Amino acid sequence: MADLVRLERGIRVSLTEHESLVDALLQEREQIRGSLFSRFAVCGKANCACAQGEKHGPYYVLSNRSRGEGAFIYLKEEQVSRVRELVNRHRRFKKGLKRLKGLSSKLHALFEQYETSAALAGSREADL
Numbered sequence: 001m002a003d004l005v006r007l008e009r010g011i012r013v014s015l016t017e018h019e020s021l022v023d024a025l026l027q028e029r030e031q032i033r034g035s036l037f038s039r040f041a042v043c044g045k046a047n048c049a050c051a052q053g054e055k056h057g058p059y060y061v062l063s064n065r066s067r068g069e070g071a072f073i074y075l076k077e078e079q080v081s082r083v084r085e086l087v088n089r090h091r092r093f094k095k096g097l098k099r100l101k102g103l104s105s106k107l108h109a110l111f112e113q114y115e116t117s118a119a120l121a122g123s124r125e126a127d128l
């Protein structure tokens with residue numbers, strides 16, 4: 001019986017954690033899949049400063065494979081901070097999903113233990 005009480009407590013704690021994680025995930029309505037990076041470029045004109053190593057840029061690029069193999073989007077300066085935020089949000093979301101999976105497995109494992117203990121308790125009670 002002590003076992004069942006302990007397991008129930010564990011299950012309820014996991015459920016609370018599960019619920020707040022789900023709430024947090026459902027708040028993240030806008031996100032961007034991909035990664036953001038900056039690059040510097042050489043224009044190729046022999047008399048340009050970039051030929052001396054002072055490259056042009058930074059240019060900010062969003063790379064997103066799911067939009068097609070090797071898809072790159074060049075960003076305007078004013079888009080960069082928002083896009084960075086949304087890209088980070090997507091990353092956090094994916095981490096959250098991983099945690100959700102872990103929590104669900106934990107919950108399931110606890111219920112399996114609960115079932116074993118409950119079946120034992122039932123057998124004892126029925127004096128089998």
Ligand SMILES: [Zn+2]
Pocket residue numbers: 042043044045048049050051056
């Ligand atoms: Zn140049």
